[in-house]
Structures are given as C-alpha cells and as structure tokens.
Amino acid sequence: MTGTIIKTVDLRKTYMQGKIPVEALRGVNLEVGEGEFLSVLGPSGSGKSTLLNLIGALDKPTGGRLFIENIDVSALNENQLADLRMRIGFVFQFFNLIPRFTARENVELPMSIAGLSKGERRKRAEELLQMVGLASRMNHKPTELSGGEQQRVAIARALANNPRFLLMDEPTGNIDSKNAYEIIRLVKRLNEDKGVTIIMVTHDQRLAEEAKRIVYMLDGTIVMEKVR
Amino acid sequence: MRIIDMFSYAFSAIRLRKLRAGLTTLGVVIGIAAIVALLSITQGLQVAISSQLQRGFATDTLIVTAGGGLGGVNEFNLLVKDAQTIKEIGNVTASIAVIQRICYIRMPYGQTRRVTVTGVDFAAYKEIYSSTFVAEEGEIPLNPEDDFIIVGKQVSDPWSNGTILCRTGDALEILWTNTTTRPLRNETYLGRVVAVLREIGGFTIGGPSDNRIYIPISKAQSFFGTETCEMIIVKLRNDDRATIDSAAKAIREALGGRVAVTSSTAVLNIISSVFSTIELFLAGIAAISLLVAGIGIMNIMIVSVMERTREIGILKALGMKNRQVLLIFLCEAAIIGLLGTLIGIGAGWSLAQIVLRIFGSSGGAGIMRQGNQAAVSNGITITPVLTPTVILGAIVFGLMVTMVFALYPAWKASKLKPVEALRYE
Ligand SMILES: Nc1ncnc2c1ncn2[C@@H]1O[C@H](COP(=O)(O)OP(=O)(O)OP(=O)(O)O)[C@@H](O)[C@H]1O
Ligand SMILES: [Mg+2]
Numbered sequence: 001m002t003g004t005i006i007k008t009v010d011l012r013k014t015y016m017q018g019k020i021p022v023e024a025l026r027g028v029n030l031e032v033g034e035g036e037f038l039s040v041l042g043p044s045g046s047g048k049s050t051l052l053n054l055i056g057a058l059d060k061p062t063g064g065r066l067f068i069e070n071i072d073v074s075a076l077n078e079n080q081l082a083d084l085r086m087r088i089g090f091v092f093q094f095f096n097l098i099p100r101f102t103a104r105e106n107v108e109l110p111m112s113i114a115g116l117s118k119g120e121r122r123k124r125a126e127e128l129l130q131m132v133g134l135a136s137r138m139n140h141k142p143t144e145l146s147g148g149e150q151q152r153v154a155i156a157r158a159l160a161n162n163p164r165f166l167l168m169d170e171p172t173g174n175i176d177s178k179n180a181y182e183i184i185r186l187v188k189r190l191n192e193d194k195g196v197t198i199i200m201v202t203h204d205q206r207l208a209e210e211a212k213r214i215v216y217m218l219d220g221t222i223v224m225e226k227v228r
Numbered sequence: 229m230r231i232i233d234m235f236s237y238a239f240s241a242i243r244l245r246k247l248r249a250g251l252t253t254l255g256v257v258i259g260i261a262a263i264v265a266l267l268s269i270t271q272g273l274q275v276a277i278s279s280q281l282q283r284g285f286a287t288d289t290l291i292v293t294a295g296g297g298l299g300g301v302n303e304f305n306l307l308v309k310d311a312q313t314i315k316e317i318g319n320v321t322a323s324i325a326v327i328q329r330i331c332y333i334r335m336p337y338g339q340t341r342r343v344t345v346t347g348v349d350f351a352a353y354k355e356i357y358s359s360t361f362v363a364e365e366g367e368i369p370l371n372p373e374d375d376f377i378i379v380g381k382q383v384s385d386p387w388s389n390g391t392i393l394c395r396t397g398d399a400l401e402i403l404w405t406n407t408t409t410r411p412l413r414n415e416t417y418l419g420r421v422v423a424v425l426r427e428i429g430g431f432t433i434g435g436p437s438d439n440r441i442y443i444p445i446s447k448a449q450s451f452f453g454t455e456t457c458e459m460i461i462v463k464l465r466n467d468d469r470a471t472i473d474s475a476a477k478a479i480r481e482a483l484g485g486r487v488a489v490t491s492s493t494a495v496l497n498i499i500s501s502v503f504s505t506i507e508l509f510l511a512g513i514a515a516i517s518l519l520v521a522g523i524g525i526m527n528i529m530i531v532s533v534m535e536r537t538r539e540i541g542i543l544k545a546l547g548m549k550n551r552q553v554l555l556i557f558l559c560e561a562a563i564i565g566l567l568g569t570l571i572g573i574g575a576g577w578s579l580a581q582i583v584l585r586i587f588g589s590s591g592g593a594g595i596m597r598q599g600n601q602a603a604v605s606n607g608i609t610i611t612p613v614l615t616p617t618v619i620l621g622a623i624v625f626g627l628m629v630t631m632v633f634a635l636y637p638a639w640k641a642s643k644l645k646p647v648e649a650l651r652y653e
Contacts, residue, residue, distance in 0.1 A: 079551070082548060086546065161547070
C-alpha cells in the first residue's frame, strides 16, 4: 500500500425528510490507500450508498471533511466536481447504461465527455470491452444483454477515463450468483493485475470476503474493520 | 466535450422520439411557413404594384395641387393659367393643367356610365406620358376640335372580352351636374370619340388611366365653367433629386407658397412605406404562431427533461459539466429549430406560389380603387418574391425562438443534482 488516496474525517450526511432530519452518516473516518480492494458491508439503511455517493462526488456532505488525493472536496465548485467525477469510476447496482446506445457507445460516452476523438474512443472502448470479455457483444444494446453482461459494460465504462479508483454500489445486486462470481473475479483481476483501487459496497458476506479489507457499517458509522 | 459530439448526442436523443420531434418541428414549420408565405406574397404584391406605378408615374414629373397635397381641401384655387407661370421656371420642360369632374356618359347603345372626365392639353399630355397616352384605335389629335373625346380602354371594353360599348367615331353624350347653382343644373353636350387608348394597367396619379375619358382643356373650361384646375402636371428636364427639389421649391414660391408639390418619386416612397407597414403587421401576426410553436417546444422539452432525469444523472456521474448538459439540450432545440425553419421556408414559398396561382392573377380589377385620383388596374400578375433577407431573417428568427424557449428546460436539466437524478424512477 502506497499513498492514501481517499480520506474521510468525521464525515456526516443528514437528509431532511420533510422537517425530520435523517442522519445517514454520523461521523465516518476512513482511509483508503492506493491499490486497495475494500468492501463495505452493512445492513440496509446503514449508510453505505450515502458514503459511496459522497466519495464519488455525486453528493455533498453536511459535515466533516473528505479528501481525495489530498484535495479537500468540499472546497470544490461545480465544475471542479464534474472534473473530479470524470476521474472516478462509478458502477451502479442498476447498471445505468444509456438504453439507446450500444455497448461500445456506452463505453465511449465518458471519453466523449472528456473530449477524446472518435478514433481514440473507439479503439479504447474496444480494448476495454475485450478485457471484460464482451468482444462479441460490442454492438448490442443493453436490452439485448444479460444482467451480468450489462454490468461488465458498466465496469468497462467506469474504467474508460483511467479513473483514480472504482466505486461499486452493490454491483452484483441484480445478478444471479453464478454471474455475480464472474463479476467479482473480474473486479479482483482489475485490482490485482492492473492495480485499480476499488471500494465495493455489498450485502453479501461471501462476496465481501473476496476483498482484502472489509469495513462494517451500522447506523451511519463504521463499527468494525477486518483485514485478511 | 466536442461540439460535434454534442450534436450527435442530441441527435440520437431526437431520433429516439421521432413522432414527438416531428410534431415539435411541425410547429416551427407552420410558424415559419406563415411568415415566409405572407412576406413573399406582400413583397410580390409590392413589386408588382410599384412596377405598375413606375410605368404610370413618369419619375421626372411633379404634381402641383392646391393646398395640402393630394386631395387636400383649401380655399386657394389652382388656376389653369398657373400652368403658364410654372412653365417659365428653370428645368421645367412642360407644364399642363388638368381639370377633372365626375360625369355620366351615355354610350351609343344607351348604357350610361359614371366616369372621370379629364380635361387636358392632348399634345402636351402625350409628350409627358408618351408611353401610356397612346391610341390603340384612331389617333390622338394634336390640335383637337372642341367636341373630341379620347376614351380609356376600360370605358370602351369594360369587361375586357371584346364587348365594345363605344369605339372611334361614336358619339358620346356627357352629362355633368353643376352643383354650384341653385337649383342644380344638368349640363350636357355631345362629343365624338376620336381615339381609344391602349390598355395601360396599373394606376397612376395624373397620368393616363384605363377608365377615364379625356377632353380638350379648353372644352373642359367652358363646359364646367371654371378657370381653376385640379392639378398641374410638370415635366422636368431630368429626374435627379436636385432638379426635383429645386423645381418644387421654385414652383411653391412662384405660386405664393399655397400649393403642394408632389413628386412621383415621393409618392412611390410613401406607397412603399405603407407596404412595409402592412408587411410588418402581417409578419407580426405570423410571428405569433411561431411563438406558439416556441411554447410547444418548451412544453415538450420540460417533459423530455423530466423523462430523462436519470440519463442526465448518468451524464453528470460520468463527469459532464452543467454547461455541457445545457448545451446538449440547446443542441436538440437547434436541430429541431433549424430543420423546422428550413422546411418552413420551403413550405412557405410553395404556399405563396399556390395562393398567388389561385388568387393572384385572376385578372380582377380591384386591387385598389380610389375615387377619382387613382384608377384601378386590371390584370396585374403577382409572383411571390423571396429575398435573401427574408430567408436569413427566417432562419435567425426561427432558431432564436426555439433556442429561447428551450433555454429554461435546458437550464433546469443542467441544474439537476446527480444523486437525485440517478435515484429518479
Ligand atoms: N435522499 C434521501 N432523503 C432522505 N433520506 C435518505 C435519502 N437517501 C438515503 N436516506 C436515508 O439515509 C439512510 C442511509 O441510506 P443509504 O441508502 O445510504 O443506505 P444503504 O446502506 O445503502 O442501504 P441499502 O443496503 O438498502 O442500499 C437510510 O435511512 C435512508 O432512508
Ligand atoms: Mg445502498
């Protein structure tokens, strides 16, 4: 483990449910080093997604600090946050692919946003799809792919702009267990062979065990850590 | 993100909802088509009328009337002999008095008709209006006898179908009611038709007209019992602005400043400014339909933004900036606006052609009827006119309206928060 890449200090998030405040995070302290594979485990409503959304700069904390590569994220403006998101790979439980685009076009999209030329995009998208084992499915639309395949497209898309780390919110939540293991194997390979830093939220104890380090959450705080 | 990629992204979104995009585009098409059709029809009309006018209005002539211009009321009377005074002024080559009265004429077969009888010096009138005061039948006498009459084409052949009511050699009875005597007295005399004018078309002030009859000025003076005239037509050496202005000034001074001097050019300018106003008014009405289309665009885009909330969330999660989201939606509007505008220009142009084919050249006498001053045309053919300015204006306006109405939905899309957008079902 080399330098710290993510660091949260007493991170808090309170949602307003009408007039009732809901404390989703009540002071999370977490440090993730470069090249780590971390899984976050916890019961429903414990704040796992909230934490991941904050780290992914999709949402803003209501208290505490978040540093990504030593940059204080709360000090960034909208544009800088967008630039930061471009360097973070997010994988969602519900894939969130663009239905009208083919697998390749979906993988190209983040590179298009980053301003890459058509040729560069295409080449890299094909490489990525090949890497996740979808070389023969490039021109299929999401509706023509299985859940596991869609999630692999989503992973390829998340990797498109060489992200600093990968955030996965229950990436296997909508996939049967056989395909779920395929996904986990892919994720482990990314971590071990390519050195990609990964934080994966999951419900599944057995999948979580695949990670080198497991963080347990309950009621908006980290209650336990386990390193294998 | 590159502009081209934004457009192709926007295009892919439009393609997904073809019917909806088509209907939105249709709104723009209708608005633009209405504007273009109206403008090209009015401009065609304007071109047709002013070319008619230029034919009937010698540009090197001035019209002198008593007091407040054409049709003005004034105690001051313009006298027939004032024409002589004007003739002495520099740059004036001819100057003739015109007396006109509304009379009834009885044709050889007994029909009566109300016409404007115009008393002029035939020779001088022919000199000024050499292209329109031309006989089709008979000859214009340079030293006419008192009872000579020249009739306009429409008086001779009122339905333009060869049913001739009077021709050269016929006798016409002219009847005029003298309203200055008490009791009123009807004056009549019998004249001889010596010429029928060639068809002129268009209308004119002072110049020859198809539905008048002409008698010698001396006869007019004695028959109508007057020394005054309605107008004096002045021909100048040329139609330079300076010549026109200096002559007009000299004429006004010579007649004690109590006359109005109107140049044909000025009248043409007035008419074209009237047309511009009408044009603007019609275009304004048509523009409202484009605004309606704009509201339609806004409405549909608001729905579209709502439907695509999740997609916007994805784009933002992938690092798209607010500005880029805004631009993507504006690109969608621009594509629809441009497409609608281009189709609309074509549709408007075709519409103008069709409308003018149906109504434009039906040969109807009746574009403009205006008492005894200006006469009416028949058979003006109007072809629609589409100027580059109109095309460019339509494109700019069409695009602008769509973009302006798209601005709010696009801005709303750009302001969506990523997490909330992603959670949207
Ligand atoms: N937008 C929101 N408004 C109000 N409350 C929210 C909002 N988002 C999350 N919460 C609340 O915050 C708490 C944590 O939610 P979060 O989604 O982080 O849980 P989680 O651990 O991811 O659960 P799950 O395993 O079911 O996905 C929950 O009590 C939830 O009800
Ligand atoms: Mg969750």
